[in-house]
Structure formats: structure tokens, C-alpha cells
Amino acid sequence: MSCPGATRGRRLWRGVIGAALLVACALLLAGCEPNPQTTLSPQSDVGWDIQNLFAFIFWAAMVVLAGVEGALIFAVLRFRRRPGQPAGPPIGRHGSTPLEITWTLLPVVVLAVVAVPTVLTIFKTAEAAPGNAVQIQVTAHQWWWEFRYPKLHIVTFNEMHLPVGQTANLSLVSADVIHSFWIPQLDGKRDVFPNHVNNLWFTPSITGIFPGQCAEFCGPSHAYMQMKVFVQSKADFANWVRDQQAAAARPTSAEARRGAIVFGQASCPSCHTIAGTAAAGTIGPNLTHVGSQVGLAIDNEMLNKPADLAHWIRNSPSIKPGSYMPPQNLSQRDLAAVDAYLESLK
Ligand code: CUA
DSSP: OOOHHHHHHHHHHHHHHHHHHHHHHHHHHHTTOOOTTOSSSOOBHHHHHHHHHHHHHHHHHHHHHHHHHHHHHHHHHHTOOOTTOOOOOOSSSSOOHHHHHHHHHHHHHHHHHHHHHHHHHHHHHHSOOOTTOEEEEEEEETTEEEEEETTTTEEEESEEEEETTSOEEEEEEESSSOEEEOOTTTOOOEEEBBTBOEEEEEOBOSOEEEEEEOOSOOSTTGGGOEEEEEEEOHHHHHHHHHHHHSOOOOOOSHHHHHHHHHHHHSSGGGTOBOTTSSOBOOSSOOOTTGGGOSOSSSOTTTSSSHHHHHHHHHOGGGTSTTOSSOOOOOOHHHHHHHHHHHHHOO
């Protein structure tokens, strides 16, 4: 016959071990930091508005949780049935009017308290951007982002440059299906529709590189529909603007010059623009300064290295499933030449 004290002890130990495992799991997950795509470390005014709203609702929910669970635990302990005790009388014949009024009104109060700051934040983020904002037209494509600076006459893809401390005013539209624009540390998600322009603005508060991601399933390469935002000092941004506004660099090496000829004779110019050359296609990314971009199609590490760029040109769907850029049947020598040409377009 087992001793009741020993059984209770075992249960206690099991509880302690379970709690310790829970804490270990929480610490392990917390160890995933630093996570550049976290929404919990905002670096813009709008990011902080959303963060503050989140924190307020989180703590409001904690108060509700403590109240509800506290009342539940109190009721379970205080009014539990004891051995030999008969069942207690029901509360009223048709329920309790004061209790029902209480548990109807309390959620109304909680929802009202949560709704007011939520609606205020939504209205605030929907206001017009300040007049001195940098204007950027963002077009979402399956599966890349186009950034057009209409006043600065600059077009980039997958990389957006912004000056720190100045509002960026984005108008978002899609060239095909519905996407969602999201730079977790700088803004909330904004749907990107075809034939309908949505607006989004925010003011980045520190310099740095902020990764972003399409946040609406949009096809086989949705997960690869990434972007990077470079928030720069005013001087660095001005330098970047000057470099981007300059004409495409003339190829200097013999191989790059040959690459320019191969590029012109292949199907490339029907989809891509290189300002100052005959290439004026608008289906694919503008390649005028492609050599100065860090990330081309997926991420920095994979591409913008000679072998990877060649791999991309030869068979882009093998890197980005579903990519609309058709595989290019070029010889190794021609591939290397086109690669050298594109790399030279600083
Ligand atoms: Cu675009 Cu998902």
C-alpha cells in the first residue's frame, strides 16, 4: 500500500519539473533575439504608436485575466463541495439579475476602454503625411518590390533608401495580385491592391537596415518577397540620391562591354530598363544601378555574387519558384560577360 504523503510529494515534484520546463522553453524562445523582423522594438513614430497600443491592450488583457482567473480560483476553492455536504441551493429561480447585469456591463466597459485608443491610433495613422515627406510610389509585383521616387527620378527594386528623421510617404499599389507591405520595425502592415492606391507613412527614428516582407500570401515565392530599408543620415542619403541620379556607368572592362552587347541581343531589354541604353522594358526591375544594390532577388548572401547572379540569369525559377523571368539559354562565357556588365552598373 502506497503512502499518501509520498504520492503528494511525487505530484509536487512533477509540478515543479513541469514549471521549470515551461520557464526553460520561454527562455529558449526569448533567445531567438535579436530578431530584425520583430515588431516589439519599433524604430519609427508609427511603430511606437502601434507598440504603445499593443502594450496598453496587453496589460488591459492581463488585468482581465487576473480578475477572471482570480474569481474562478476563489469560487472553486471557497465553494467546492466537501465530503458529506449536500448540493447548495441554486442562485435564484431564474438566475441572478445583479450578476447578469454585472457580467454584461463589465465586458462593455473593457471593450470601450480598449476601443478608444485603438480607434485614435487608426485615425492617426490614416491622417495625411506631413508636407516635407519623401514621396515614394511602391509597386508590388510577384515577387519583388519596386520603389519609385517621383520627385527624385529614381527607381529601385527590393531596396528602399530613406533619410533618418524625415517622414516617408508611401503610396502602395500592386501590379498583379493582393500583397501586403510590412517592415516590422517601421510600420504596420498595409494591404497592397491592384487598381487601388493605399497610403502609408512613418518617420524612421534611427539609421540602420530594416528587413521587410510581403505579409499576404501571393503565390509560390511569397516567402521570398522580401525587401530592405536603408535608413541613412541626411548626408548619406543625399550621396545615394546623387549616385542613383547619375547615368548608368559605362562598362570599362572588355568583358563587361561584351556583356552589354549580349544583354542587348538577348531578350533582356524587352523586360528591363537600363537608363541611357536601348533597354527600356518595364515588366522586370529597372537595372540602371543594379551593381550598387546589395540584394537582388532573395537576400544579400545568396545573390550579387558573380556565380549566383549567373545562376539567377540562367534559371531564376530554380531560386525563386514561379519567377516570371524565363530561363536564359546563354553559354557560360556569355553568362559571365552579362554578369560582369550588370555588376559594373554601379
Ligand atoms: Cu507578395 Cu506575398
